[in-house]
Amino acid sequence: MSDLTEQQKTELEAAAFRRLVSHLRERSDVQNIDMMNLAGFCRNCLSNWYLDAANEKGIALTKDASRAIVYGMPYEDWKNQHQAEASDAQKAAFESNKPSHG
Numbered sequence: 001m002s003d004l005t006e007q008q009k010t011e012l013e014a015a016a017f018r019r020l021v022s023h024l025r026e027r028s029d030v031q032n033i034d035m036m037n038l039a040g041f042c043r044n045c046l047s048n049w050y051l052d053a054a055n056e057k058g059i060a061l062t063k064d065a066s067r068a069i070v071y072g073m074p075y076e077d078w079k080n081q082h083q084a085e086a087s088d089a090q091k092a093a094f095e096s097n098k099p100s101h102g
Contacts, residue, residue: 021046025072028082037093046070 004012024030024043032042044067051066067075086094 021070021072024070028078031084031086031090033086033090033094037090037097040097043067043070 024046032044035042036045047063047066047070050069051061051063054061054066064075071078
């Protein structure tokens, strides 16, 4: 790995995160269920990871607030504007891809 300082790594990671969030906001045509089926994560996962990081640092943040950070608007607004009903095929793929907890 290159000789980056911890501060430089943090700044680059933050820039990459902001770019990912911006990309996901621009690609509202990509449904969360498709992301889950193909990549194993979605916008909600990303917002949960953000919330987890805040909690680990003792920063008070709500689930709604972390989702608004990722979605760029309240989650319910995004759902109403962009989320389509999942097809039976999408639901079946999601069920078959879920990790088993046993």
